[in-house]
Amino acid sequence: MIRRISLVLSLFFACLGAQDAAYGHALQPGYASLEQVGDNTWQVYWRKPDVSGRPMPIDLSLPAGCAPQTGPLATAREGAWEAWWTAVCDGPFAGGTVSIPGLEKTRTDVLVRISPMESTTVSLRLTAAEPAAIVPANPSSLDVFTAYVGLGFEHILEGWDHLLFLFALLVLIRDFWRMVGAVTAFTVAHSLTLAAATLGWIALPPAPVEAVIALSIVFLASEIALSGDGRARLSQSAPWLVTFAFGLLHGLGFAGALKEIGLPQSDIPLALLAFNVGVEAGQLAFVVAALAVLTLISRLLLKGPLLAYRPVSLMMAYAIGSLSSFWLIERIMSFGPA
Known part of the structure; x- marks a missing residue:
């Protein structure tokens, strides 16, 4: 019996090592920063995880009033894939929907930070179960706390x-x-x-x-x-x-x-x-x-x-x-x- 238990535990650790090697950065969260730099102008930074040397097949989609809604192809940098672009949006982000197409097919999540010029910074945590969210007009401290508790829990x-x-x-x-x-x-x-x-x-x-x-x-x-x-x-x-x-x-x-x-x-x-x-x-x-x-x-x-x-x-x-x-x-x- 002891030998059988030892064999099962050995197989478990072997699978653990194989899983770690297979996923690598795939379990790291994605990150997007949207900073307002003018009346209708936003500077967008988008980083998505690397999966076996290729970008994870997810993308950042801005609210419908923004052009362009998605940015250029990401380039590899330090174990991830990054893209920068400038978007012109009709009106504020509040009330618009930010989404991550393709996230529902992954095992990771994405933190989106939105920094308007004249209001509080908004932090949204998008997951495979909820790959889209409406940007709140008046984010609360509870929203920030909840988002980062979830990120810490999943990270460990x-x-x-x-x-x-x-x-x-x-x-x-x-x-x-x-x-x-x-x-x-x-x-x-x-x-x-x-x-x-x-x-x-x-x-x-x-x-x-x-x-x-x-x-x-x-x-x-x-x-x-x-x-x-x-x-x-x-x-x-x-x-x-x-x-x-x-x-x-x-x-x-x-x-x-x-x-x-x-x-x-x-x-x-x-x-x-x-x-x-x-x-x-x-x-x-x-x-x-x-x-x-x-x-x-x-x-x-x-x-x-x-x-x-x-x-x-x-x-x-x-x-x-x-x-x-x-x-x-x-x-x-x-x-x-x-």
Whole structure:
């Protein structure tokens, strides 16, 4: 039975790695910025994700009174596809419909930020289920909060490396209160660097940050593999210290995603808080789901906790280590010239 469970879990991690490699930037959100620069003139910036070296088959469509409604062909730039154009619109955007044709066939979402000259900036989050929206005349702070909570929640659930880090913690730390302390330290740390990097107080190149995030998972995998030698590992005796240190790096990764999305200038603190709330909600949902699955397997198939079986935890260590090592090598190889 243990061998069968180990085989199933190995296949799961293999599929996870294949899915991550297949989608790449496809799960990153699209982004559009529409800024009014004259009475009827708008400067439009449109960025859509890259899918296997090609632009995702989605487009930005402006309200009916704008010409042109869609812009030129996007050009490749830093892992995405971008286009700029100037549109002339009859009247204000308020009451018009902004849509993303093709979004309903994808697994991503698009944030649209509309900045009129004499009114509040509007942030719209368009999804596969709702690829179009009417621009509100008087957007509320609740609209901004809701949009960025959703973006944060989806970002963490689509961030396989961050989720694998959390899962490795679940495998390594068996004591409930130690786990609570470790996750709390991780949360505090990445919240600090998320805010600092987003506000421009610190800046690091994204590629090395992503590589070190993968390295943090390799470290946890090695701790799991070596935890059966009878000696207390650093990550078990002082888990909060390890998770706080790595949480600082993961926060820089979250900040990179948030910078790509953009923040409404009139509501930066609120949007930053909302994105972080979304990330935390996503983390909590994942931890609860993972614990539920492990508990279910333990009760239905085994006589004790699944992770108490050394062969299972050792198999997980090698699976987590192999996948994170693959990510580490892949990200190091993607380093461009300085």
